[in-house]
Amino acid sequence: MAAIVNPDLDRCRSQATFDPLLLTYFIYDGPEKTKRRRFLQHLALKESKKVNDCQLSELSKEEQYEVALQKVTATYRRIFELGLQDPADISLYRNTFIEGHPFAIHVLAFLPAVQKLASEEQKAKWLPLIERFQMIGTYAQTELGHGTFVRGLETTATYDPKTREFIINSPTTTSAKFWPGGLGKTANFVVLMAKLITNGRDCGLQSFLVQIRDLETHQPLPGITVGDIGQKFGFGFIDNGFLILKDVRIPRDNMLMRYAQVLEDGTFVSAKNDRLLYGSMTLIRSHMASACGRALAMAATIATRYSAVRRQSEINAGAGEVQVLDFQTQQYRLFTQIASAYALLMAGEESSAVYRTVSSEVETGNLQNLPILHALSASLKAFSSWQMMFGIEQCRLACGGHGYSSASGLPKLYANEVSACTYEGENTVLCLQAARFLIKSYNAAEKGEQLPSLAGFLQAPKGEKSRLTENLELDQLIAAYEHRAARQVREANSRFLSHLNKGATATEAWNQSSQSLVEAVVTFSHAFVVRAFIEKVTSSVLEPSLSSVLIQLAQLYALHGITRNSGQFLKGGYMSDHQLEMVENKLYELLAALRPNAVALVDAFEFPDGVLDSALGRYDGNVYEELMEYAKRSKLNKTEVHPGFFKYQKPFVDSLKSQAVAQSRL
Numbered sequence: 001m002a003a004i005v006n007p008d009l010d011r012c013r014s015q016a017t018f019d020p021l022l023l024t025y026f027i028y029d030g031p032e033k034t035k036r037r038r039f040l041q042h043l044a045l046k047e048s049k050k051v052n053d054c055q056l057s058e059l060s061k062e063e064q065y066e067v068a069l070q071k072v073t074a075t076y077r078r079i080f081e082l083g084l085q086d087p088a089d090i091s092l093y094r095n096t097f098i099e100g101h102p103f104a105i106h107v108l109a110f111l112p113a114v115q116k117l118a119s120e121e122q123k124a125k126w127l128p129l130i131e132r133f134q135m136i137g138t139y140a141q142t143e144l145g146h147g148t149f150v151r152g153l154e155t156t157a158t159y160d161p162k163t164r165e166f167i168i169n170s171p172t173t174t175s176a177k178f179w180p181g182g183l184g185k186t187a188n189f190v191v192l193m194a195k196l197i198t199n200g201r202d203c204g205l206q207s208f209l210v211q212i213r214d215l216e217t218h219q220p221l222p223g224i225t226v227g228d229i230g231q232k233f234g235f236g237f238i239d240n241g242f243l244i245l246k247d248v249r250i251p252r253d254n255m256l257m258r259y260a261q262v263l264e265d266g267t268f269v270s271a272k273n274d275r276l277l278y279g280s281m282t283l284i285r286s287h288m289a290s291a292c293g294r295a296l297a298m299a300a301t302i303a304t305r306y307s308a309v310r311r312q313s314e315i316n317a318g319a320g321e322v323q324v325l326d327f328q329t330q331q332y333r334l335f336t337q338i339a340s341a342y343a344l345l346m347a348g349e350e351s352s353a354v355y356r357t358v359s360s361e362v363e364t365g366n367l368q369n370l371p372i373l374h375a376l377s378a379s380l381k382a383f384s385s386w387q388m389m390f391g392i393e394q395c396r397l398a399c400g401g402h403g404y405s406s407a408s409g410l411p412k413l414y415a416n417e418v419s420a421c422t423y424e425g426e427n428t429v430l431c432l433q434a435a436r437f438l439i440k441s442y443n444a445a446e447k448g449e450q451l452p453s454l455a456g457f458l459q460a461p462k463g464e465k466s467r468l469t470e471n472l473e474l475d476q477l478i479a480a481y482e483h484r485a486a487r488q489v490r491e492a493n494s495r496f497l498s499h500l501n502k503g504a505t506a507t508e509a510w511n512q513s514s515q516s517l518v519e520a521v522v523t524f525s526h527a528f529v530v531r532a533f534i535e536k537v538t539s540s541v542l543e544p545s546l547s548s549v550l551i552q553l554a555q556l557y558a559l560h561g562i563t564r565n566s567g568q569f570l571k572g573g574y575m576s577d578h579q580l581e582m583v584e585n586k587l588y589e590l591l592a593a594l595r596p597n598a599v600a601l602v603d604a605f606e607f608p609d610g611v612l613d614s615a616l617g618r619y620d621g622n623v624y625e626e627l628m629e630y631a632k633r634s635k636l637n638k639t640e641v642h643p644g645f646f647k648y649q650k651p652f653v654d655s656l657k658s659q660a661v662a663q664s665r666l
């Protein structure tokens with residue numbers, strides 16, 4: 001029997017001015033893909049329940065690990081049985097079946113690292129085993145003492161030409177590998193980043209395939225000390241681990257030799273470009289805007305549906321309590337996050353497309369656009385994970401007290417997803433990487449050189465004024481963001497030069513201007529996202545009813561950024577006070593205009609309830625019933641009287657009672 005839908009939520013749905021199904025097609029690339037998506041999600045949820053129906057977030061870390069392992073093995077068993085081949089189908093099926101699992105780094109980093117860094121011969125030998133999970137691996141780069149500064153890694157791989165082996169060592173406490181996902185208990189292989197030493201010479205960082213556990217007994221091999229790193233902020237289902245290597249010998253052939261090689265006599269042949277070694281990091285970074293957009297879309301769905309169901313306080317005295325979604329402050333909080341989710345999803349599509357283009361160029365030996373890909377993937381990874389982090393928290397706060405309950409699904413979403421600000425490169429550090437590209441491009445532009453299109457905005461004439469009017473022209477919104485970015489890059493460059501002129505070395509001057517550089521990179525990414533959002537909406541063939549709502553959403557995204565950073569748009573008189581006031585007024589108008597469409601905008605993401613895993617975000621809006629059920633399931637309710645009552649509480653109360661009696665007798 002179909003569940004009765006909460007009438008407030010039902011009414012919100014009926015108020016929509018567009019057909020959400022058309023928006024779903026727009027998000028997921030047409031009716032065919034949407035149909036397939038629904039089919040796979042339905043199948044995955046049904047089968048997942050059969051394997052184990054418990055909620056991971058209700059379990060201890062050890063239990064989470066075990067259930068996640070049970071589920072991920074069942075997932076892949078089914079993926080093979082179903083014959084799924086398309087990576088998009090596989091990740092959709094897996095991510096619906098299970099929210100997270102210990103094979104994540106095997107799939108996301110170990111496999112791509114071998115694909116990218118191994119020679120053809122090595123790939124032919126290892127990839128079939130890796131793809132069929134006969135080898136399960138992780139990407140072991142970070143050490144206790146170094147994550148960011150990769151050149152500072154201390155693990156050594158010393159070549160012994162007599163035996164044609166590398167001898168791997170962790171020479172110091174800080175050289176222990178630390179953090180790799182799946183290392184603690186799951187992996188039997190690692191792609192290991194280590195300093196290559198051959199013929200007595202340090203040849204810098206290289207990658208090696210190292211077996212760490214026996215394939216049958218799973219015991220660590222001789223010379224290997226390995227384990228889990230313990231409780232974390234989130235990601236309880238992944239066994240991030242540590243690894244210490246002592247005189248571990250691997251054959252010469254286990255160095256991943258696509259780009260650099262060590263010959264049998266120990267001669268080192270260097271790569272055409274050392275940075276190719278960082279390829280799997282770039283791959284993940286390039287796809288992270290989409291992943292962040294998805295996470296924010298989940299949070300926005302939960303908070304928006306709940307805000308349609310939740311009634312509290314009156315706007316007009318005596319007229320009854322209103323849906324909290326009717327408060328302008330709530331609309332501001334939530335609609336700006338819905339807009340951000342869409343913006344990140346579109347920007348993610350764009351950055352994945354850039355990744356595909358540049359990586360196929362790299363495959364043919366053309367490295368010309370590698371710096372562009374690095375700058376874009378690094379800066380967008382940082383920007384989108386920061387926006388997602390801030391956005392999920394806004395959604396959680398927008399749910400009031402119930403947002404603090406695990407039943408809302410929001411605490412675990414935040415705790416898991418916030419790690420994206422750190423893994424694959426700490427955000428600030430990645431911004432500073434992108435800053436190198438922007439500053440170089442800026443100086444090239446000053447010399448009148450042609451710039452790649454990504455940096456083309458730096459060539460815009462200075463001293464322009466904004467021509468944005470009440471019509472909120474989309475080209476003027478892009479122009480405003482690109483003007484702001486160009487100005488921030490120029491200012492950061494001036495700071496850098498002024499420190500140089502005062503006698504600082506280049507690296508000191510860079511450090512003294514680094515906050516300014518990071519801010520410039522944030523404005524650059526923001527401009528990229530605004531452009532990607534607007535271009536995707538305007539270049540797609542859409543029903544007018546849908547197109548007008550998406551344009552409103554893109555305008556809201558852009559206006560929100562202007563009001564939050566108004567100082568930067570006012571600088572140099574680019575925008576006038578009058579324009580800024582107009583922007584604020586228009587933003588408030590857009591909130592009211594989007595109100596009838598809010599629920600449809602999040603419904604269109606089509607997150608199944610089983611994926612949202614939230615009492616507040618249920619499609620049927622039966623929030624209160626589910627919250628009560630959730631409370632009743634609390635483990636503390638298993639007994640009417642907790643044993644702690646007799647162990648601690650009663651003796652304590654009784655002791656005070658007898659003391660009081662004793663005192664009253666004095």
Ligand SMILES: CCCCCCCCCCCCCCCCCCCCCC(=O)SCCNC(=O)CCNC(=O)[C@H](O)C(C)(C)COP(=O)(O)OP(=O)(O)OC[C@H]1O[C@@H](n2cnc3c(N)ncnc32)[C@H](O)[C@@H]1OP(=O)(O)O
Binds near residue numbers: 104105139374
């Ligand atoms: C459908 C398709 C599906 C596809 C699937 C796709 C996947 C989908 C993904 C979805 C995800 C959701 C699920 C998540 C689950 C959990 C996952 C958790 C995973 C966590 C894994 C990790 O966490 S794993 C460790 C990552 N650990 C770092 O991330 C270290 C940061 N640290 C550095 O990255 C370097 O250390 C740092 C700072 C650059 C300095 O390195 P350094 O000192 O050597 O370099 P310098 O600063 O001197 O720079 C020297 C020159 O190299 C240039 N350059 C530098 N990097 C470059 C590069 N990558 N490419 C090109 N060029 C590069 C630079 O631009 C300079 O160029 P120039 O000189 O011309 O300016």
Ligand SMILES: Cc1cc2nc3c(=O)[nH]c(=O)nc-3n(C[C@H](O)[C@H](O)[C@H](O)COP(=O)(O)OP(=O)(O)OC[C@H]3O[C@@H](n4cnc5c(N)ncnc54)[C@H](O)[C@@H]3O)c2cc1C
Binds near residue numbers: 109140148424426427
């Ligand atoms: C959930 C999770 C999963 C992970 N999975 C893996 C994995 O599978 N494999 C793996 O190898 N690693 C993994 N890591 C490690 C991760 O990649 C690193 O933690 C990350 O790259 C940050 O490096 P760090 O820890 O050394 O931070 P640090 O660099 O020590 O950062 C501390 C502070 O110093 C600042 N800082 C550092 N250097 C600079 C600089 N040059 N300029 C300005 N500021 C600077 C940072 O901005 C930050 O504020 C994982 C981490 C997490 C949290």
